[in-house]
Ligand code: SF4
């Protein structure tokens with residue numbers, strides 16, 4: 001079975017991680033709580049099974065993973081089912097395989113929120129520090145650039161349309 005795929009905000013930048021839902025489920029089933037001294041190392045070790053974590057970013061990863069596991073743990077304890085998101089396909093390819101989504105230039109972005117307001121999908125969100133980020137890149141409609149046109153400081157970037165030629169319709 002394919003591993004789940006999910007974006008986390010790691011120190012202000014989106015990072016796509018494989019197998020996070022499975023890891024959280026495993027830790028929860030083993031009753032690993034937020035105050036457990038081994039939590040940080042177990043999260044990191046689990047994530048590294050399927051993802052590359054740069055040494056210089058370990059602390060940021062651990063902070064983001066701890067926060068995400070905290071949310072997961074509280075939802076599960078509250079009896080809510082936590083379901084990994086399915087992004088569907090585009091021209092027959094899993095949507096997560098198509099690198100089409102906006103990237104925000106932190107240097108240019110004024111945090112006006114116009115991109116979030118115009119997008120009909122929950123692609124953008126505010127992070128805990130009140131900064132806009134691309135929370136769900138794979139909900140972005142492949143080929144669309146609408147938000148780019150409303151970004152006055154030109155802080156949004158997309159791949160060129162020619163990228164899409166690499167994905168011919170699958171029979
Ligand atoms: S529209 Fe542009 S400047 Fe405004 S929040 Fe979005 S990316 Fe930042």
Ligand code: SF4
Nearest residue numbers: 119140141144145147
């Ligand atoms: S390109 Fe279109 S679908 Fe994608 S984030 Fe911008 S407005 Fe939303």
